[in-house]
Amino acid sequence: MATLTPRSLRTRARILDAALDLFERQGYDATTVAQVAAAAGVTQMTFFRHFPTKDSVLVSDPYDPLLARAVAAQPRDLGPVERVRRGLLAALGTIEPVEDATAERRVRLVAAHPALRAAVAAATADTERAITDALVADGVPRLDAAVAAAACLGACTAALLAMPDLPDRPDPTDGGRHLGAVVTRALELLGESP
Amino acid sequence: MATLTPRSLRTRARILDAALDLFERQGYDATTVAQVAAAAGVTQMTFFRHFPTKDSVLVSDPYDPLLARAVAAQPRDLGPVERVRRGLLAALGTIEPVEDATAERRVRLVAAHPALRAAVAAATADTERAITDALVADGVPRLDAAVAAAACLGACTAALLAMPDLPDRPDPTDGGRHLGAVVTRALELLGESP
DNA sequence: CCACGAATGTTAGTGACTAACATTGTGTCG
DNA sequence: CGACACAATGTTAGTCACTAACATTCGTGG
Numbered sequence: 310m311a312t313l314t315p316r317s318l319r320t321r322a323r324i325l326d327a328a329l330d331l332f333e334r335q336g337y338d339a340t341t342v343a344q345v346a347a348a349a350g351v352t353q354m355t356f357f358r359h360f361p362t363k364d365s366v367l368v369s370d371p372y373d374p375l376l377a378r379a380v381a382a383q384p385r386d387l388g389p390v391e392r393v394r395r396g397l398l399a400a401l402g403t404i405e406p407v408e409d410a411t412a413e414r415r416v417r418l419v420a421a422h423p424a425l426r427a428a429v430a431a432a433t434a435d436t437e438r439a440i441t442d443a444l445v446a447d448g449v450p451r452l453d454a455a456v457a458a459a460a461c462l463g464a465c466t467a468a469l470l471a472m473p474d475l476p477d478r479p480d481p482t483d484g485g486r487h488l489g490a491v492v493t494r495a496l497e498l499l500g501e502s503p
Numbered sequence: 504m505a506t507l508t509p510r511s512l513r514t515r516a517r518i519l520d521a522a523l524d525l526f527e528r529q530g531y532d533a534t535t536v537a538q539v540a541a542a543a544g545v546t547q548m549t550f551f552r553h554f555p556t557k558d559s560v561l562v563s564d565p566y567d568p569l570l571a572r573a574v575a576a577q578p579r580d581l582g583p584v585e586r587v588r589r590g591l592l593a594a595l596g597t598i599e600p601v602e603d604a605t606a607e608r609r610v611r612l613v614a615a616h617p618a619l620r621a622a623v624a625a626a627t628a629d630t631e632r633a634i635t636d637a638l639v640a641d642g643v644p645r646l647d648a649a650v651a652a653a654a655c656l657g658a659c660t661a662a663l664l665a666m667p668d669l670p671d672r673p674d675p676t677d678g679g680r681h682l683g684a685v686v687t688r689a690l691e692l693l694g695e696s697p
Numbered sequence: 698c699c700a701c702g703a704a705t706g707t708t709a710g711t712g713a714c715t716a717a718c719a720t721t722g723t724g725t726c727g
Numbered sequence: 728c729g730a731c732a733c734a735a736t737g738t739t740a741g742t743c744a745c746t747a748a749c750a751t752t753c754g755t756g757g
Contacts (some may be wrong), residue, residue, distance in 0.1 A: 315702070316754080322676045340611025341743065352706055353745090363744065423628055430624030434617055437661070446665050455665040456658045456689045464650045467631070471649040501582050510723075511735070536714065545712090549736055557713065698755085706751065713744085720737065727730090 321359045323465035324349040328366045329414055337367075337422050364428040368414045370436060375399050377439040380458075381447060389449050389457035390499070393440060397461055398496050401489060412488060413472075420470040429470075433462050461499060515553045518543040522560040523608055531561075531616050558622040562607045564630060570594050571633040573639060574652075581652035583643050584693070587634060591655055592690050595683060606682060607666075614664040625662075627656050655693060662689035 327348035331340040380396030419425040444454035519541035525534040574590030613619040638648035
């Protein structure tokens with residue numbers, strides 16, 4: 310799991326490539342960790358040293374503190390849902406360009422498999438709690454905070470996972486910007502209630 | 504898995520009781536399926552015939568079609584989010600009394616364990632898709648429908664899972680009615696956006 | 698060239714889940 | 728009331744994700 314030295318980064322990349330390849334070719338379930346490891350010229354053990362679980366190759370979520378801060382920075386006189394909504398929209402511009410090239414491949418694989426959507430939910434739980442705690446620390450009742458965070462993050466996740474099913478998909482070369490646009494749309498939808 | 508004959512119902516109940524007991528006493532992870540089966544006077548095999556997975560003892564979600572219909576029955580001139588919101592509120596009164604006695608024990612166990620929250624998400628996915636499809640069949644764009652369904656269901660789930668952390672817990676005898684109240688509050692929160 | 702630490706390999710094990718086939722119980726019908 | 732038929736359980740053997748403890752190689756700096 311030590312992702313510090315250049316050598317480590319290379320093997321990690323090899324494993325990721327091999328995994329995406331095999332998952333796309335034979336499906337996620339039909340692909341064993343041993344196969345992925347072999348295709349990457351590596352042992353099962355090494356696989357698990359770089360990715361804690363099989364699904365962690367496809368799912369990651371490193372943005373917690375950033376998002377929580379962006380939410381807390383919104384005006385206190387707004388309703389909790391609106392506050393999370395605007396906070397996420399504000400944070401989107403900051404982190405979006407970081408999206409790497411494999412993002413869209415991963416989204417497609419995850420969207421296709423129910424068990425993987427669950428893994429995404431598990432990963433999102435951390436972010437959810439970070440946002441909830443930030444609001445609670447600001448005087449928002451815990452229930453309200455939890456509901457607001459879950460609704461907004463759920464909306465974003467759903468938008469991402471709905472992408473492969475969408476009729477129009479212009480410019481498939483750069484998924485990153487496209488991903489951001491869809492998420493923005495999701496949060497805007499939450500704004501126009503009636 | 505054949506839950507038809509009275510005998511089958513009895514063993515199923517025994518397994519469920521044993522599972523809740525052991526999960527509460529030693530924790531979910533520390534309890535193996537073999538232990539649960541033994542405590543229920545049954546084999547591992549039989550456990551899996553009644554519950555497809557270990558977590559399915561705690562997670563279930565049989566309401567899909569009902570909810571989807573309730574959502575579709577709402578006025579078409581509303582925004583998708585508002586439509587799902589009102590649909591769920593309307594359906595709540597219908598199904599709430601059905602909640603059985605173990606509901607609150609299950610909620611507490613699930614809320615305590617991150618991996619189980621993922622299982623809930625997986626179970627909710629079916630309901631989510633049912634609602635989404637109902638809206639799409641009604642002319643709502645797929646993205647909008649998916650976002651609305653995910654936001655509202657995410658809000659409800661978050662409210663349920665937040666319950667154990669709530670300061671006031673009056674009347675712990677009947678969790679069912681209490682559960683319904685919390686979900687209702689969640690959906691009302693989504694209504695007051697600004 | 699050698700030593701030192703990080704990265705990888707090896708082995709052995711646990712636990713959730715599955716498949717194929719044998720066995721027991723339970724209700725029904727003659 | 729007894730036998731038949733079928734559902735429910737048991738048995739066995741296996742796969743796969745994941746973990747722990749210890750041995751080995753690789754790469755870099757002295």
